Amino acid sequence: MLTGSETIKYLQSGDDHRPMHRARVPEVATPRTMASTIAVFYAVGGLAGLLVTLTGPTSGAARWTMLAxxxxxxxxxxxxxxxxxxxxxWTFHVLVVSAAVLVDAAVLLSPGPDIAVAVATMTSFLVFDAYLFFSLRAGTVHLAAVLVGVVTALTLREDVGLPAALALGMVMTALGAVTRRLVLRASGATRDALTDLHNRRGFDQALQDAVARTGRSGEPLAAALFDLDGFKKVNDTQGHEAGDEVLRRVADVWRRALPRPVVLARHGGDEFAVLLPGLRGPEALQLLRGVRAEHPDLQLSGGVAEHVGGESGAQLMRRADTALYAAKAAGRGRFELEGGEVSAIARELAAAVAAGDLRVHLQPVVAFDDGAVVGVEALARWDRPGHGPVPPSQFIELAERYGLMGPLGEYVLRTACQDLADLHARTGRRLRLGVNVSGQELCEPDYPARVLAVLAETGWPATETVLEVTESTLDGQSATAVAALRALRSEGVVVALDDFGTGYSSISRLDTLPVDILKVDASFTATVATSPRRAQLMRSLVALADSLGLDVVAEGVETAEQHVLVRDVGCRFGQGWLFGRPVPPEQFPVYLDLPDRAPLQV
Structure with a gap:
């Protein structure tokens, strides 16, 4: 769950997830290139040393040291x-330094000046490696260290003069400068070193050519941008190497899945760009959505734009970028067409949740023995600007479809906890708070921790918090959902099985589900007064729940007759319009002013 301010940042920022550790080193310095290059150096250096050891006049301790x-x-x-x-x-820094130490030792142990100078020239490998592997600053530090070491080793020998050592140092310095220049030119090429896709420069060239070709032929052209939602978290929690592996995997999947005329590029960080010549916007959208489905374990958001006459490549990509952010605002994990059927109401809902523009109403739960209000159910309400109230069933469905249940659920829980805490401070009444929970929320691995964090932040006790879940949620998401509920119950949170009586396996699972309360569905309650068999079923259900230590709340109690019947069969608590409709928190005290009242029609 996200806080309101976090949701605003999440919707507006789009995750700043450029892997900055790569920006300070040459792009050609891929792990594979670095490993193969340093391996070749060690192999060549070792073979050269072996040749010196076997053919040179070295003997005794020097010979054995050289062999080691x-x-x-x-x-x-x-x-x-x-x-x-x-x-x-960082391990390659160690490898370069270690190689320099070995070369210096070999220089000191070489049997003659000519062999010593020949061995010293192997530092050219180290200079090359330093400027290939590392940033300019780190490479220069390595160059200085290598030169100091080899010049010192040569001058410590009586048979090599200082001028020869300094001349070698000057050659190494020139080699370093040339190497750095070549590396920078290679880094500016049109291929991305990590994924072997086009880089941004290569994509821009292809884009310019495609726009010019479209202008001449009139063929359709579409472009897209997509990135990985939450990629920054991968880098932060698993390391940049894990993030790089994810980027390579995405590149491989898309490279195989896209048809040949399509240009795929790594645009920067975790953002990818796609150029689709010959395709119109809807066709491109359908193609890219199909490829996105090949990543069931990753959440990708993308935007597609179709080129219009007279438009530059930069303008086309700006519209694709606009579509990308529209997709993120609509819930992420989706691709949208710029100017297409992006759900305006979903974007407004996301913005309303982020800005705190939804309201939370409270509906009383009463005890049948004295009519006192003992709890509330928190219910979200949305008054859409320019359209009026949106039915909860409609915007809850939108929230589930567009991935907004986490922020929405957090907003309702936090707001309701604050409202109930304020109510307790003003009236002295501590009411039990019930909030509805979706399967999407329960399946998020850190959901229990986030619920407890909200309770700690607001000061609302876990023992007075009821999470209301439906039977279908537990059936469909059994393993993850049940584990989450068990974790929360162990912290004192109460769990209610909502809409009970509408499922087919409720009775058989009552002994295994982690629940404390059964909330009998309103459709079941509505027939109690008209069906003797339903009344008997209710009586049996209450007796079963009582034997299992579960409380029963009758939902949808709307008439005095229903109230009497559900009370007489043993039900102790009720909720419905007979006792009070959902109202804003500031109006709720009207129900608390009548603790000993008879049921009141509102």
Whole structure:
């Protein structure tokens, strides 16, 4: 669940999820490139050292030390090549430094000046690696360290003069400058190093060509932008390597699924761009929605725009971007066509939840023995600007369809807790609060923690909080939903089975479901006065619930006759228009002023 301010940011920002750790290093420095390059260096260096050891005049301790260096280098090469692609970037700093130490040691142990200088030239590999792997600053630090080390090693030898060592250092410096320039040019190419798709520059070139071609031929053209909802959380919780793997997987799926004329690019961060020549907007939308369905474990949002005559490529992509944000505002996890059937009412609902423009009304729950109000059910109400009140069934369905149940449920729970806390402060009456919960909310893994966080924030006790769930929710989402309810019950939260009596397996599951209260459906209550068999069923149901330690609340009590009948069969609590309709919190005290009243028609 999101707070109101978080929902506004979530709907407006669209997740700023650029992997900034890659922006400071060359794009050509992919994990695979780094691993293969350093592995080659270790292998070549090891073989060169082995040649020196076997053919040179070195003997004694120096020979054995050189052989140990050779073995370290040769054994490191296959290890880096096999597993280096999975290592974090900082490990390559260690590998470069380690290689520099090995080279310096080999320089000192070399049997003659010519071999020592030849070994020292292997630092060219290190200079190349430093400027290929790391940022300019980090590469320069490595270059300085390498030069200091090798020049020092050479000058410590009596047979190599300082001028020769400094000359080698100058060559290495020039090599570093040239390498950096080539790396920067390679990074500016048209391919994305991580996914091997077009990068933004490559896509812009293709876009410019496609717009020009469309202007000449008149063929249709569509473009799209899509990204991964919540990608920043992947990077924050699992690390950037996990995020990179997700991006590669998305790229592979879309590359295989899209037809050949389509241009697919990584536009930046986790945003992808698609150019669809020959397709109109609705056709492109249908194609992309089909590909999106191949990611059941990921939530992707996208926007599609169709090119219109005289429009530039930049204008086309701006409209695709507008459609992308419309899709996010409508609930995320969906693709929308710019200017198409994006649900205006869904966007307004999202904005209303974010801005706190919905109201929460309270309907009393009474005890039959004395007519006192003992609890309330919190019910969301939405007065849509320019259209008037929207039926709850309509906007709840929209919230479920567009993924807004989390923010909506959080809003109702928080608002109701605050209202009941204020009511308690003003009247001294502590009423039990009931809120409805959807299957979507229960299936979110952190739902129990978020409910408890809201209760802690508002100060409302868990023991006075009732989560009302339907039997169909528990049947359809059994494993996850039941686990969530059990976790909340262990913290004192009360669970009610709502609309009881409309399902087919209710009786058989009463001994397994984590519930404390049965709320008998209004359709069942309505027939108690007209059907003796229903009245007997109600009596049996109440007796069964009583034996299981469950309370029963009769919903939809609208007449005095219904009230008498459900009370006489043993039901202790009731809710319905006979006792009070849902009202704003400021009007609710009218029900508390009459604790000993007879049932009141409102």
């Amino acid at each position: 260096i050779v073995l370290v280098a040769l054994s490191s090469a296959p290890v880096v090549l096999r597993w280096g692609v999975r290592w974090p970037r």
